[in-house]
Structure formats: structure tokens, C-alpha cells
Amino acid sequence: MFSPIESIDIYNKNINILIGSGASADLFPTLALAIKNGKGQRETIETLATRFESLRVKKTALFMHYYKECIHPVQTFNPDDVEDEKGIINLKNYEEFITTLLGLLDRRRDLNRKINIFTTNYDGCLVFAADKILMEGSHDFVVNDGTSGFHKKHLHAKNFNTFQCHTGVFERANYGIPQLNILNLHGSVYWSKSGEQIEVKYSTDFKNLLGSRVIEKIEEYSKYLVSEGGTTNEIPNVGLSSAQIDDFWIAYNKLPIVNPTKWKFHETVFEEHYYQMLRLLSYELEKPNSILITFGFSFADEHILKLIQRSLSNPQLQTFICCYSKSSADSLSKEFRLWKNVTIISPPDGEKLNFTNFNKYIFSLKPEKYQAADKEDSL
16 A cells, blocks of 8 residues: 655755655666676675676676666756656656645745755756746756856855745745755766866756767677566676777766766775765754655665664654565655654555556655455456
């Protein structure tokens, strides 16, 4: 049974959202792979990266695949170019999600009317969806991605502590403008190092780090990783030259995203911002009357997992963990079994808690009541 998060119980509290790759699953590939290890368990880019840590060629081939399949599609993504039905629905789900957040903020009457959206995704779906809603003019709100500047925008953690307000003509009254803070915990493809600062530029004119010859070399390798029936021990070798390996890592290490192994950035300036964002997440969760809602997030990042578990010592923090499947719900129920202020939301038998069902049954100003399909109707 889908259990809704009642808006009446959370709208006037300090709301924090944490979303992961599951939210963009119908737009971009996730870290999941089709092949299985010797125990019959599915591999991921994370597990293989750990396994190949000391094997230079195998590790390089894996990260080339990761860049080609997961990163470059995000770099060149334009929401206006999405044509397949699943992708279009995914984008609409982002818009519906943001509209729900704005509806919660509309009910609040305090001056500082903001919601924090922490995301481990390095895509721009949240920003694109928010921008579309702003262009439609249906809501008056502020999107705060932590940047300041005009010709060049630079990212500063302190900017997330600001908010805007309207004043009357004679300044006799003021009210806060609804604000969505978007905090990229694992970086963003739209970031770049600018001296000792992070510059943010929402463009899609990225050059592919992989030349045509390298792409051709890893083609068979990539197909094997995502094809059913394969095993870890039978992953094909890739004949990469030392020059190709060196050139790739020089370019790859400049990317402003967390590596899927040790969850660390290569550049210090990105690493420092990562820990600033973790401190901000911790600070928000330690406030009185706080809410944390997670969706599409696997808790693979141990820094975030442990931080949230420490924050649960705050008796005024209520956490809702929305799980895609029954199996993930069972796993996270064990992980958070010691805390009474955690609610694990699991899908009913035969269902998945995807973005559509999340917006429809779980997180909505007026959630629908789930009704299981009649067995006779499904025959």
C-alpha cells in the first residue's frame, strides 16, 4: 500500500528533499549494469570500479564506458530535444514535483519561505523544470543554485543562506518570495574550475573526451556490460594504449563530479564545496521541526548515509525514505531499524515506486488513493 506524506503535516516545517539518480532514470542511464558476479548479484559501475581499482587498463575502460554512457549524455542534454514518451513523462514529473513544493510554500506565511532540494545528480533537470514553470508565469518564486554574479556566475555556499522578500510601496509590509534551494552534492556537469572558484554555466557545448578510435574500441565492452546473461569474469578486454589511457585521465580528472568509487572529487575546490554542502545538510537536519524526504536515492554514498543517521538523534527530525522496490525497502528498513523517527515507504506487491507513482500517491497536495488492479481485470 502506498502511504502518502500528508501536506498538512509538513508544509509549515523545515522541508529538505534528497533525490538521487532514480529521479532521472528515464532520461539518463544509472550506475546499474546487467552483468552478474560469481554470487549471482548484479554489478554496478560502483562495484566494478572498486574491484578494478588497482587494474589500470580495466579501470580506464570502465570509466570510459561511464563517461560515454552516463556523463556525456548529461553534458549534451537539451530538454527540448526529448522525443520518447518515457523521457517526456520524466520531465513532466519534475515539473509536477516542483509545483507540489511551491504549493507547500504558498501555504506558509513566514518571511523565510524556502525548501532545500539536495541532489546527488549532476544533471540540470531540476533547474530546467523550474525555469519552464517560471517562463509560464504560473508561479512567482526564486530558484537559488548558490550562484552570484552577472556575466560570470560563481558558486558560494553562503548564498544558500539568503532569501528575497517583497515590500509594499510604502514599506509597511513585506513577505518572503517562495524559494527553492538546489544543492548539487555530487557536483554538476555545468560547473567548471575558475581559479580557486567554481563557475556555473548552463550550456551544452561540451567536447567529447573520447575520440572516435577510443569509442570504437570500447563499443563491444560497453554492450557486454549492459546485456543480460554476462558475468564479471567474462568481461572482454580492451586494447588501450598508454597514451590513450593518460590522455583520458588528464581530461576526466578535470570533470566537476564525484567519482563513483570513493565518492571524492579530484579537484580540491570541488572537494571543499562537497564538504560544505554536507555540513549544510547536517545543519538543516539538526533544526527544530525538520522534515527529510528521500526519493530515488540508494544511500550508496556512505558520507551521506552516516550524516543522516547522526542527524536522526534530533527528535524533531522526521524522515521519510521512499523506496523504489520491496527489496530496497527491506534493506533500508534494516539499515534504519534503530530510529523511530524514520518512515520507510514501500510500494505494494507488483508495483514500483517510480517518479510517477511518487507524485501521484506519495508526495502531492492531494494524493490519490491507490487501488490494486483486480486480478480478473489483469488476466
